[in-house]
Amino acid sequence: MTLTPIQPGQDVLAAGHRAPPARTLVDILLETAARHPSALALEDVDGALNYRDLMRLVTEQAVQLGRSGVRRGDTVGIRIPSGTRELYLSILATLLVGAAYVPVDADDPEERARLVFGEARVVGVIGPRGVFEVRSGIDAELFAERTLAPGDDLALAGTIGAMPTPDDDAWVIFTSGSTGVPKGVAVAHRSAAAFVDAEADLFLRSESIGPADRVLAGLSVAFDASCEEMWLAWRNGACLVSAPRSLVRSGVDLGPWLIKHGVTVVSTVPTLAALWPEESLERVRLLIFGGEACPPELAARLAVRGREVWNTYGPTEATVVACASLLDGRGPVRIGLPLAGWNLAVVDAAGTRVAHGETGELIIGGVGLARYLDAGKDAEKYAPHAQLGWNRAYRSGDLVRYEQEGLVFVGRADDQVKLGGRRIELGEIEAALRALPGVAGAAAVVQRTPAGNQILVGYLAQVEGAVFDRSAANIRLREELPAALVPLLHVVDELPTRTSGKVDRGALPWPLPAAGGEQAEAFSPTAEWLAAGWAAILGVPADGPDADFFAHGGGSLSAAQFVSTIRGRFPDTRVSDIYDYPRIGSLADELDGRAPAAPSAVREVLPVPRRSGLALTLLGVPLHVLVGARWLVYLAAANNLLAGWAGASFAPTISWWWVALGFVIFVTPPGKMVISVVAARLLLRGVAPGNYPRGGSVHLRLWLAEQVALLSDAVSLAGAPWISYYARALGARIGPNADLHSLPPVTGMLEIGEGAAIEPETDLSGYWIDGDVLRIGRVRIGAGATVGSRSALFGGADIGRGAVIEPASAVSGPVPPGERWAGSPAARVGAARGSWPAERPPRGSR
Structure with missing residues (x-):
């Protein structure tokens, strides 16, 4: 590319020379997986995957796609419900095999899906559950036997430098078209990877995004900003946390979900963020706005200490984001300066650069330029720019004010608008409106409500004598247009026009009158x-x-x-x-x-039956024999010593053999273990997890087993080297290298995975009294998990692999792998952070 000398003042808009080295998204993913194999990569309602498992599943699906006939350079449709891991696995598998993915929102009409997939010439579509089906009209068996291009070896998929190449397309996303037909935009791996690398170098420079971060995935993959969400995580070893679609739609309820799931990085549209209470972003340290203008008051409210807030700008045709500005809550909200690798210019009607403070059209160049599938459209919109000396330049149609501190968005130079972060052509809406029965003319306008919302309104002028059926019109529009593009319909007598003959949009009625007054x-x-x-x-x-x-x-x-x-x-x-x-x-x-909430029922707890109380009293007498026996051993030993050394004693002496036997049974750790284990095994034989009556036979047997362990002094084993042997003898399953520093349950219903650590004074008993019900359950602690001291794990607690339970927490249910929980009852507070060394120190010898 040949560049003419840049006039003083616009040199800050030239960053093309700083483009990152050419590579692919697959290279980025493989590099991250190699650096952080055990870090969490993806989380949805079904749990979490680390990078090692993510790559295994993605590679398996990529191999299956290859066997089905998908080859490098193909396009593959993706139409899977949002919020599922199958969606992201399918996208990555498509990239891994060298194909470009073409996303369509699962909620979009069938007609739009057929149009998009047809325009993109997809070879097949991956649908729900990640199942690939070849396009109709293609013989699946013949398709699977397609030959590979020279140098393409499916066995090398998933290795650095293999498929795809930087010049291959990564994705094809469709934007609204002025003719009524969506425009397909193809983005090459070189551009996509440059965008990902440029953002990684831009955000949070003092403390980069890393494995401890969790990135919200809340945008539809048919919206190019979803690419930013995905690769903010996968470029930096962070976890992509997929929000359920219903929550994203609710808007207001997504805020508390961010706290519960420990989200630290969010990329969203300002309209959605404005619905969240400030406290819902308390853990977010990077907040990125894009897709629409950011209100200054929102920036001022959310740009707080400890959080970076960025405003970004970029059309799909220039790979998601072309420029960005760090917001401090003061001054104008800018769209900023170019990313490394992008060139920008602000030009007047003659195509020459404007001076500082002047407004002109934004022209984009550099590594981020994509291409239209329509060759004619591509030649028009990406034509060379003679005045700038650029061989390829994208005319954005956006008016901006050039300032050296950063660009300021002014508006559009045509009928293109942004609504809810989605760029649309009003011409596409108007074409659908004019196709309705009985419509003579139509105009689409974005109006603003008293609450500040943008509403898309379709004004219709009818053919004389026609009767307008609003319900049928809405049904037809929903079949043809995505939900976000279906306008509010309003019938007018005639469309106001200017002297040029064009519709005078400013003269259309707003606010709309009610249809009826009574x-x-x-x-x-x-x-x-x-x-x-x-x-x-x-x-x-x-x-x-x-x-x-x-x-x-x-x-x-x-x-x-x-x-x-x-x-x-x-x-x-x-x-x-x-x-x-x-x-x-x-x-x-x-x-x-809706009736008021019913008053909570008063639960009557019955007293323990008298016979159970009597049994407890009677059983307490022989139990104390265990304590007496231990003291008897001490007294017998003292009496024998006095008799041997001083010739005097306070009682008849007994054989030292009997004293030694008593010492082994009642005083030594192995003896205490044997007494407690034998009692527990005999008393609790046949007891299974479940609910039992308080004061019933199971309760009495459990109480007796606990008392034997207490009075035989088995509790002194806690923290001693014997504790793991004691737990296994009771029936617990203890993995290798597990550190157990608390007493196991006498029920033996405990499982501890390899390398897990349970700190002192943790209650692992696994049972509790709930009114007049005894509840008994198993406790499971996964490999590598950590349970802090003074915590309580109730029956049914299931601590996932690598999870961390903070001290003094109470857990009664499942904890997903790799998460950190705290509180009583415990709740998720973030991702487990690796504060312990990767290698455990050698065990000391005694």
């Missing part, structure tokens, strides 16, 4: 109260009890805002309520009909 009288008091919040959020009044929230322009984000309003009066309202009762009248009836 129906409001039919509102119940609750419905009337709901209607006020409805109007503020949607910008259009509810025209009666049958008004449908989604038919009036509502979406997932506006539903979340509506729920936030409703919770002021009905605290238990959920976002799902809006989907279950979309009509304002039915929603009001549902809320009114």
